[in-house]
Amino acid sequence: MSVWKSDDEFFNSDEELRLNHEEFDQWLDSINESGDPERDQEYYDKEEVKYLGEQLDKEADQMKQAEYPEMVINTPKYTMTISTN
Numbered sequence: 001m002s003v004w005k006s007d008d009e010f011f012n013s014d015e016e017l018r019l020n021h022e023e024f025d026q027w028l029d030s031i032n033e034s035g036d037p038e039r040d041q042e043y044y045d046k047e048e049v050k051y052l053g054e055q056l057d058k059e060a061d062q063m064k065q066a067e068y069p070e071m072v073i074n075t076p077k078y079t080m081t082i083s084t085n
Contacts, residue, residue: 019027029035032043070083 028040028044031047032040034043068084070081073080073082
């Protein structure tokens, strides 16, 4: 059973190379440890969850590294800090 959908585009792990149907099936066979074509969807779903988790981790790391500029306005009566955070 193939999880390929005719309108879908799939990328390799580098996200640079689009996979055609034959390449996708080869990749799917390589991650399906059982060799049972009926379990293709199960292995595909596991790989997708793993990929999405990695993407979320990358985004979280980028947010931790983000710098938010601040402006400080000083007057004799008050000090105000403005941040784009």
